[in-house]
Amino acid sequence: MRALLTTWGSRGDVEPLVGLAVALRGLGAEAVVCAPPDEEFATLLDRAGVPLAPIGPTVRSVTAGAQPPTAQDAVRLASDLVAAGFDTLAAAAEGCDVLLANGMIAAAGARGAAELLGIPYVYACYHLRGLPPRKISPEANGQSAKDAADKAHWEQGQKAIAMFAEALGGHRAGAGLPPVDDFLDYVYTARPWLAADATLCPAPPERTDIGVVQTGAWVLPDDRPLPQELDAFLAAGEPPVYVGFGSMATSSPKDTARVAVEACRARGRRVVLARGWADLAPIDDAGDCLLVGDVNQQALFPRVAAIVHHGGAGTTTTASRSGTPQVVVPQIGDQPSWAARVADLGIGVAHHGPTLTGGSLAAALDTALDRRTRTRARAVADTMRGDGAIVAAELLLDAARPEGPTGIV
Template sequence: MRPLLITVGSRGDVQPYLALALGLRAAGHRPLLAAPRRFAPLAAAHGVEFAPLNDEMLGLQDTVRGQGVRAAITAARSVKPMLRRMLDDQAALTAEPADVVIYHPKSLGGPSIAEKLGVPALAGLLVPLYLPTAAFPSPILPFRVPRGLNRASWRISGAVEAPYRRTVRGWRADKLGLRGTPRPVTALVEAGDVLHAWSPHLLPAPADWPAAARPTGFWSLPTGDWTPPERLARFLDDGDPPVYVGFGSSAGGDPGTLTATVLEAVRLTGRRAVLSTGWGALRPEGEPDGVLVIEEAPHEWLFPRVAVAVHHGGIGTVAAALRAGVPQVVRPFLGDQPFWAGHLHRLGVAPAPVTGRLTPDLLATAIEAAIPLAPAAVGLAARVTAEDGVATAIARITS
């Protein structure tokens, strides 16, 4: 088969699709991964055929992060032209045949590309977004609702696409020769054209979901033979397992204050720590005793070597920590992060989410509360790592 995989967004949106591409290639297929061009080196490192997509929107996010509301509003005016250029890059993918399209809904163009090629399309969802259930509210709902309104809360998913429908409709006509607006992703997912890429041990399929919607398990990259920088390897060898702190691309708008809070919390615990600056959520000006600052390291390699993982609750980081068997402390910022933070707490591998105004005492207390949860985290890891989410997804793709 010639599967076409289309995803956009941060590394957390791209890496699972890369893992799926690797699995497809190992199974004898010829996958093509289309993703923001900044991830071309990552794909090349794994030998995966790659089609670059315009990534100006990621650059825009980098520019305005932490600059305040006015900068964000000004930047928003540039989004639609950037979106159109990203869609134009996707249109170029129709120059060659494909047998199936697996797309991230953020790409917006996936269903239309499949329609143009005349092949099936499957939404590859890293979080539950489009299939209503009475079991829990939509993970992206920014407030709590009574249980009786759980199913109704999922209407918010359709609203996410609304601001872009006119742009997508014009692009379909201009670049693909297709008339009208594509079917909403909600309708496609409800028809069963979906792959849910998380572990059923984290979130099992609710009873009111069809069998086709059962989660496959995480799409995780193999750990490989990554060699750490000497300073990281030496730091890990020089003492007890440290606390990991990293918030990826999430931040509360003031990286300096967040960094100071984290460093003071670490000092209060008396523990060593590895701080990952990621996309700038943390901006330390130096390295206090017992603290090592890195830009990033593969979670699959690093997390088995730490005592606690403190993070924002993005599903990619959640998955890596679950597989590593490390207890977690989650400081959620937005989107689906509070949803996963609550689930981890209920599973007994994380203390209650750290919400509200973050203080050093609050974070230090949460870190200490996470330490005794290590046995539960190790037990859950044994079940999660026994799954092969990529193989399960491939079986559905090729059936």
């Protein structure tokens, strides 16, 4: 069996697919990951021994420019990625038995590729916001307008239709495929997969309009040793605080680093500062702050006192599994929801807004470094499962069989 797994997004979107590909390989199947051609992602796939089929522009070229992308940029990217589904993706899927797409931006063109090749298609997401929005607005459905999250989710669906539907219709017509009657049903299917841990992100029981398949998070095992300099730094004193924002570009990297380092120093804590796409850097030459690049977070996080991060699905999952308290400083998308869940579980703090100040981080660290928070974080970590990628791989093997499971298209 051969599967094509595709996404277009940051490392937090790509790495789970690599974890799924490795799990499929362990079951005797082959997998190709179709993802953006960022150098970081190519290195990740090469390390895992998983073939990469590049699609679209690099994510960094779109998100980390001098100016943030405009609405017109988003529409143009959406159209380009739909087109890529009907050529690049369809070519990469030749000889495959099933196609799995993560996220709306990849899925809009992916199902067309699956149709052209006559293979099953599966939609998967990493958070509740990736599930299909309801068909009608919360107000029209009799829900309170104060349910901001549900309203935002519905509005997200309307924007997706506006961005993708016209391009999709044109490419389907050009490929000899019939028009789509319901764009949301077409992309999300009636049985979307939720690749998230059930403790950290439980499937919503009220969504009786869809049959959510919760597999658990797709974690790529990482056995890389920590760099010698980092290992020595960790061993040289009390556990430091980790600060990193992954693929997020903060509004002012110098201010972010300064606030983080000074707040940690005020609490007698050293700092492991992750450079990331924000290009964070130490504020001076003092020996209590160590700058790191791409390191094994699975090995690092259990050895720090607290984890200050942006709240991406992958980082939040790894941090939660480590049993170390968190301070989540959400920047965009589903990150505020992850921050709220961390706070609700009592395993860390949800920072208010994307910009750190000395006072806001100081207050958050006081809670995160409290012994009771660490005790709770360790207890929650014990409830989290690590077999999500294997569960999903087995389901995908079922989907690829000629008869297929009910609900997979």
